[in-house]
Amino acid sequence: MRAVVFQGTGEPLSVEEVDRPECDEDGIVVETEACGVCRSDWHAWQGDWQWIGMMPTPGLVFGHEPAGTVVEVGENVDRFRPGDRVTNPFNLGCGSCHHCRGGRGNICERSVPMGFLPIQGGAFAEYYPVRNADHNVVKLPDGVDPVDVAGLGCRFATAFHGLVHRVDVTPGDWVAVHGCGGVGLSAVHIADALGANVIAVDLAEEKLDRARELGADRVVDVTEVEDVPQAVKKHTESSRGADIAVDALGIAETCQNAMNSLGKGGQHLQIGMTTSDEGGQVSLPVDTMVTDEREFYGSFGTPPNEYDEIFRMMETGKLEPGRIVSERISLDEVPGVIENLGDYDTVGIPVCDTF
Known part of the structure; x- marks a missing residue:
C-alpha cells in the first residue's frame, strides 16, 4: 500500500x-x-x-x-x-x-x-x-x-475536551483564544456553541477573519497592540479580564499572554504544546496566579x-x-x-x- x-x-x-x-x-x-x-x-x-x-x-x-x-x-x-x-x-x-x-x-x-x-x-x-x-x-x-x-x-476533540470537561465555560463567559490555527479555530467555534463571548487573538488577518466567521465576537490583532493581555481585557465587561484563556499555539509568548489576560479567578486552558525553543518549559506569573486564584488546566486529546x-x-x-x-x-x-x-x-x- x-x-x-x-x-x-x-x-x-x-x-x-x-x-x-x-x-x-x-x-x-x-x-x-x-x-x-x-x-x-x-x-x-x-x-x-x-x-x-x-x-x-x-x-x-x-x-x-x-x-x-x-x-x-x-x-x-x-x-x-x-x-x-x-x-x-x-x-x-x-x-x-x-x-x-x-x-x-x-x-x-x-x-x-x-x-x-x-x-x-x-x-x-x-x-x-x-x-x-x-x-x-x-x-x-x-x-x-x-x-x-x-x-x-x-485538534477539534482536544479543544472540545478542554472547554467542556476541563474548564468551566458557562453562557456569557469571556473566552480568549490565543492562536487561531486549526485547534484555535476549533476552540473559537466550540466556545461560541457553548454560549460564551469569544475573543480571538492572532497576528494574521485571514485567521482572525475566519475566527469571526466561526463565532468570535471580538478580535485582537497582536501586530496592532503593544500589550496583548490588556487589549484582551479591554474587550471584557468592566475590563475585568477573561474568564477562560486558551493557549492554542504553545509558544512562551502565547502561553504567558493567555495567563496574563485572565481576570481574578480565571482559568487558563493549555492546548498548544511547545517547540524545541521552550523544550516543554514556560515561566508563568506564579505570585499573581496565587493572589488572583487563577487556575491552570491542560487538555490532551x-x-x-x-x-x-x-x-x-x-x-x-x-x-x-x-x-x-x-x-x-x-x-x-x-x-x-x-x-x-x-x-x-x-x-x-x-x-x-x-x-
Missing part, C-alpha cells in the same frame, strides 16, 4: 510502497477515507517532544486524525465488523488501567500515540491499524462525511467516550467541524503540506481524502 513515511528528523517525507498493516487479535484494520494534517505532524517531523517520549524513527507512517471503513477485525474484538465506518482518538488507551476504566482513556497509563511511535503506525496510508479496538474505536453516525470527522482525533457528545451537537447543527476544514488534498501532497506548516500561514485544517 502507499503511505507517507518518516525518513528522519527534518529529512523530506516521502510517499512509498509499504506492507499493509497486520491485524492483531485485539485490533482492527481500517481502509482510510480521510486523515487530517496536523501541526503535531510537523512537530514530530522537526524532532520536538522528545522530552515527553515522542520519538518517531525512520520508516514510521505518519497520520493521527483518521476516519475510514473497517476491513479486518481481530478475533477478540466484539464491537466492530467489516463495513463499519469509524474513527478514533490519536492517543490510544489500553482499556484496562485506572484512567481508562474511569473514562479518561486520553491519559491512559500505557497510552500509545498513533503515528508518532514505531509500535503504532499512522493513517497517511491506504490502510491503518488500531489497537485495543473495543476501547479506542468509535462508530460514525450515519451520513457523517469522513472529511468532517478527520480533524476530530486531535479526548477519551473515546466523549465522541457521542460531539456527534449529538453536530446532529443539531451546534457544531460543524467541517467548517474548519480549509482544503482537501491527496496523499502525494501531504509531505509538502506538513513541511510548510512551519510557516504558520495555514488557515484551518487540511485533510487528505485521496489515497
Whole structure:
C-alpha cells in the first residue's frame, strides 16, 4: 500500500510502497477515507517532544486524525465488523488501567500515540491499524462525511475536551483564544456553541477573519497592540479580564499572554504544546496566579467516550467541524503540506481524502 513515511528528523517525507498493516487479535484494520494534517505532524517531523517520549524513527507512517471503513477485525474484538465506518482518538488507551476504566482513556497509563511511535503506525496510508479496538474505536453516525470527522482525533476533540470537561465555560463567559490555527479555530467555534463571548487573538488577518466567521465576537490583532493581555481585557465587561484563556499555539509568548489576560479567578486552558525553543518549559506569573486564584488546566486529546457528545451537537447543527476544514488534498501532497506548516500561514485544517 502507499503511505507517507518518516525518513528522519527534518529529512523530506516521502510517499512509498509499504506492507499493509497486520491485524492483531485485539485490533482492527481500517481502509482510510480521510486523515487530517496536523501541526503535531510537523512537530514530530522537526524532532520536538522528545522530552515527553515522542520519538518517531525512520520508516514510521505518519497520520493521527483518521476516519475510514473497517476491513479486518481481530478475533477478540466484539464491537466492530467489516463495513463499519469509524474513527478514533490519536492517543490510544489500553482499556484496562485506572484512567481508562474511569473514562479518561486520553491519559491512559500505557497510552500509545498513533503515528508518532514505531509500535503504532499512522493513517497517511491506504490502510491503518488500531489497537485495543473495543476501547479506542468509535462508530460514525450515519451520513457523517469522513472529511468532517478527520480533524476530530486531535485538534477539534482536544479543544472540545478542554472547554467542556476541563474548564468551566458557562453562557456569557469571556473566552480568549490565543492562536487561531486549526485547534484555535476549533476552540473559537466550540466556545461560541457553548454560549460564551469569544475573543480571538492572532497576528494574521485571514485567521482572525475566519475566527469571526466561526463565532468570535471580538478580535485582537497582536501586530496592532503593544500589550496583548490588556487589549484582551479591554474587550471584557468592566475590563475585568477573561474568564477562560486558551493557549492554542504553545509558544512562551502565547502561553504567558493567555495567563496574563485572565481576570481574578480565571482559568487558563493549555492546548498548544511547545517547540524545541521552550523544550516543554514556560515561566508563568506564579505570585499573581496565587493572589488572583487563577487556575491552570491542560487538555490532551479526548477519551473515546466523549465522541457521542460531539456527534449529538453536530446532529443539531451546534457544531460543524467541517467548517474548519480549509482544503482537501491527496496523499502525494501531504509531505509538502506538513513541511510548510512551519510557516504558520495555514488557515484551518487540511485533510487528505485521496489515497
